[in-house]
Structures are given as structure tokens and as C-alpha cells.
Amino acid sequence: MSTEMLPFDAAEALAAAALRASGARAEAAEQTASALARADLDGIASHGLSRVPAYAAQLRAGKVKGDAVPAVTRPADATVAVDAADGLAYPAIATGIAWAASLLGRAGVVAVGVRNSHHAGALGLFVEDLARDAGAFAIAFTNSPAGIAPPGSGTPLFGTNPVAFACPMAGRDPLVIDLSLSVVARGRIMIAAQKGEPIPEGWATDDRGNPTTDAKAALAGAMLPIGGAKGAALVLMVELLTAALTASHAGFEASSFFDDAGGPPRIGHLFLAIRPGAVAADTDVVAARVAAITGRMLAEPGVRLPGDRRLALRARNRAEGIVYPTALLAQLRTLAAGSGPG
Numbered sequence: 599m600s601t602e603m604l605p606f607d608a609a610e611a612l613a614a615a616a617l618r619a620s621g622a623r624a625e626a627a628e629q630t631a632s633a634l635a636r637a638d639l640d641g642i643a644s645h646g647l648s649r650v651p652a653y654a655a656q657l658r659a660g661k662v663k664g665d666a667v668p669a670v671t672r673p674a675d676a677t678v679a680v681d682a683a684d685g686l687a688y689p690a691i692a693t694g695i696a697w698a699a700s701l702l703g704r705a706g707v708v709a710v711g712v713r714n715s716h717h718a719g720a721l722g723l724f725v726e727d728l729a730r731d732a733g734a735f736a737i738a739f740t741n742s743p744a745g746i747a748p749p750g751s752g753t754p755l756f757g758t759n760p761v762a763f764a765c766p767m768a769g770r771d772p773l774v775i776d777l778s779l780s781v782v783a784r785g786r787i788m789i790a791a792q793k794g795e796p797i798p799e800g801w802a803t804d805d806r807g808n809p810t811t812d813a814k815a816a817l818a819g820a821m822l823p824i825g826g827a828k829g830a831a832l833v834l835m836v837e838l839l840t841a842a843l844t845a846s847h848a849g850f851e852a853s854s855f856f857d858d859a860g861g862p863p864r865i866g867h868l869f870l871a872i873r874p875g876a877v878a879a880d881t882d883v884v885a886a887r888v889a890a891i892t893g894r895m896l897a898e899p900g901v902r903l904p905g906d907r908r909l910a911l912r913a914r915n916r917a918e919g920i921v922y923p924t925a926l927l928a929q930l931r932t933l934a935a936g937s938g939p940g
């Protein structure tokens with residue numbers, strides 16, 4: 599595959615131009631491009647600029663509203679409700695995160711719900727921002743279109759529903775844990791199906807709920823959650839924390855993030871920010887406990903902290919540039935020039 603190296607700023611600018619030319623208002627395009635380029639910087643290519651062609655097609659079709667402006671209401675002292683208004687997710691999330699940061703000092707704990715939203719990308723970025731910029735312990739949840747079946751069924755009802763956590767660490771970047779609740783991303787099964795290769799047992803079931811190593815049968819079936827029935831219970835928990843608490847579509851009601859068919863996905867996100875000194879210890883004691891707990895882990899040979907692989911990639915990609923498939927960049931340049939099919 600032919601590739602091209604782009605500095606972060608150039609990647610961000612190209613994505614923003616492609617999104618603007620596809621109908622996103624300027625600030626929404628910039629916020630979206632920034633999140634996608636940051637995911638690429640961290641090596642999360644599945645949630646980076648590779649998503650722009652699909653977002654652009656959805657903007658052009660009106661499945662995502664390019665001119666949507668997030669609307670904020672304050673249902674309670676420590677809560678923020680953001681209506682993404684069928685627009686891109688990132689402007690609504692940025693609005694909610696800014697509110698959380700501004701309320702945290704007084705409130706101690708803040709919950710932000712985002713409804714009528716779209717693909718939130720790499721969820722860890724937002725909790726990392728809350729940890730770095732607001733000093734918060736932060737947790738994020740989002741639901742996503744159906745891919746995982748409840749135990750006993752082969753019918754996907756719920757999304758891969760990622761969960762992310764971050765907390766500040768003295769003298770370094772925050773610790774970030776960021777994971778989806780499926781064993782593997784659907785994209786890996788799609789690649790196996792394209793190559794005609796089998797998949798390992800434990801990744802997916804067929805449409806009857808039977809384990810399968812046939813990638814095509816898996817695509818017609820369901821992805822398996824991490825941790826068997828316990829993971830499936832977490833998937834349901836995330837669905838309820840997002841789709842129920844924010845009155846959004848459940849996975850089985852949401853349209854795809856990948857194509858322009860159907861109406862807006864209207865999924866939901868939930869962010870919780872906790873000020874370390876506001877719970878049962880003062881801030882310095884919390885910081886000392888974080889250092890002691892992570893330090894003990896790192897004293898074990900071969901152990902690293904979650905998120906540190908991404909930080910290493912971030913440092914390298916910032917210095918050297920991000921490697922992109924040439925074909926993707928050509929597609930984005932066509933979109934940015936305003937002549938793409940979307």
C-alpha cells in the first residue's frame with residue numbers, strides 16, 4: 599500500500615477542509631478534524647481521518663446536520679444536558695466538556711449527557727482533556743449502532759459501547775484507559791472476510807448465536823463482548839447510561855456511522871467528572887495514592903500503564919508525522935476541493 603507522511607497540523611487542516619466543503623460549519627469542522635487527527639496521532643487509525651469520507655457522505659445526505667449548533671440546558675446544579683441536534687458529535691462533546699470543567703470547582707462532581715449525537719470517535723481523548731485541563735477523574739460512556747447480541751441470542755441489539763477513564767498523574771500525562779466492549783473491532787472481521795480468511799474462535803457468532811470462525815457468517819451474526827456474559831452485562835449497563843439517561847436511540851434503533859442510509863443515528867454519550875479533593879480525601883492525598891498504586895504496578899517487570907503505548911506513538915508521530923494511505927489523502931483532497939462525491 600502506498601503511503602504518505604503528514605504532519606499533525608496538515609492532517610487536521612485537510613480533514614477540516616474536507617468537512618467544511620461537505621457542509622459542516624467551520625467550528626464543527628475544526629473540532630471534528632482535531633479529534634480525528636488526534637486519534638491518528640495516537641495510532642488509532644480506525645477513529646482518525648479514515649472516518650472523514652463517511653462523515654462527508656452523511657453531511658452531504660443530511661443524515662448529519664452540518665449547521666447544527668449544540669444546545670445546552672442545565673437540568674440540575676451539577677448536570678449539563680447537551681442536544682447535539684443531529685450534528686457531528688465533537689462540537690456537542692466539546693461544549694459539554696467545557697461546561698464540566700467550569701462547574702467542577704464548585705460542584706465537585708459533574709455529569710454531562712449528550713443526546714441526538716453521532717460517532718464520538720476515540721473516547722479516551724475527552725477524558726484525557728478533563729484530567730489534564732480540569733484535574734478531574736473522568737469517565738466516559740457512549741453507545742453505538744448494534745453489533746453485540748445479548749447472551750443466548752445471535753441478534754445484535756447493542757453497540758460495542760466503549761468506556762474510557764482518565765485521572766491526573768503528577769509530572770506526566772494523565773493515565774488513560776480507553777476500550778470498547780467487543781473482543782475485536784468489526785473492522786478486523788471485515789478485513790478477514792475480504793481476504794477470505796477465517797477468524798479465531800471467540801470473536802463472533804453467526805446469526806443463530808453459534809460460535810463461528812467464518813468471517814462472512816460473523817458479519818451476518820454478532821460480535822462477542824469481552825468477558826462473556828459479564829461483558830454483555832457491561833454492554834447493557836453502557837446502553838442504559840447513555841441511551842436511557844439521555845433519551846437517545848439504543849444500538850438497535852441507531853443507523854450506521856459508516857454510510858448515509860437512514861436517518862440520524864441519535865445515539866447518546868455520558869461524561870462524569872469528579873474533582874479528586876471533593877470525595878473523601880484531599881487532592882494531595884489522592885495524587886499520592888495514584889502514584890503509589892501505579893508505582894507498585896510499574897515495579898513489576900514487563901508491566902506498563904494503559905495509555906502509555908498511545909503516548910509513545912503520539913510522541914513519535916508528532917516528531918515524524920502521521921503515515922496515511924495515499925488513496926485516503928487523495929479522497930480527502932478531492933473532497934476539500936469541493937468536487938468529491940462525498
Ligand code: NDP
Pocket residue numbers: 642645717718719720721722740741742758759760761762774775776777778779783902903904905906907908909
Ligand atoms: P485497545 O484494545 O487498543 O485498548 C484497550 C485498552 O487497554 C487501552 O487503554 C490500552 O492501552 C490498554 N491495554 C492494552 N494492552 C495493554 C497492556 N499490555 N498493558 C496495559 N494496558 C493495555 O482498544 P479498543 O480496540 O477496544 O478501542 C480502540 C478505540 O476505539 C478506543 O479509542 C475506543 O474509544 C474507540 N471506539 C469507539 C467507538 C465509538 O462508537 N465511538 C466504538 C468502539 C471503539 P494502550 O492504548 O496504551 O495500548
